[in-house]
Amino acid sequence: MGDDKKTSPADLESFDKRLQRTKASIQERDKQAFNQASAYSFGFRLATDLVAGMLAGFGIGWLLDYWLGTSPWLLLIFIVLGISAGIANVIRAAKSIEAQRHLAHTSADGVPPVADDDDDD
Numbered sequence: 001m002g003d004d005k006k007t008s009p010a011d012l013e014s015f016d017k018r019l020q021r022t023k024a025s026i027q028e029r030d031k032q033a034f035n036q037a038s039a040y041s042f043g044f045r046l047a048t049d050l051v052a053g054m055l056a057g058f059g060i061g062w063l064l065d066y067w068l069g070t071s072p073w074l075l076l077i078f079i080v081l082g083i084s085a086g087i088a089n090v091i092r093a094a095k096s097i098e099a100q101r102h103l104a105h106t107s108a109d110g111v112p113p114v115a116d117d118d119d120d121d
Contacts, residue, residue, distance in 0.1 A: 046093060050086040057082015 061078030065071040 042093075042097065046090050049089040049093065050083075053082040053084075053086025053089065054079065055082070057085070 057078040057080070058075065060082075061075035064074040064078070068074065
């Protein structure tokens with residue numbers, strides 16, 4: 001009735017190695033899926049920043065034109081300002097991502113890894 005088969009240390013070691021490889025492949029797969037989703041969310045954020053800046057400029061310009069009776073000059077000025085603010089936000093976000101990427105590639109002591117091909121000649 002019972003299984004009299006004994007497991008040897010070599011069998012346990014082999015099983016442990018296979019288990020570790022499987023865990024590593026699952027973690028790599030999850031990391032790739034997270035990176036792809038992160039890229040999509042970052043792209044959506046950039047598009048939202050541009051549109052929000054333009055809409056905010058449009059709204060402020062339209063309200064001021066309506067209130068002051070200067071149509072369409074303040075509308076045009078604030079649309080340009082809104083688009084400029086949106087572009088500035090996109091540039092700021094891109095620099096932030098670039099800084100995070102740079103920090104991820106530096107070592108723990110803050111010194112970037114040494115490149116293999118030096119062009120000091």
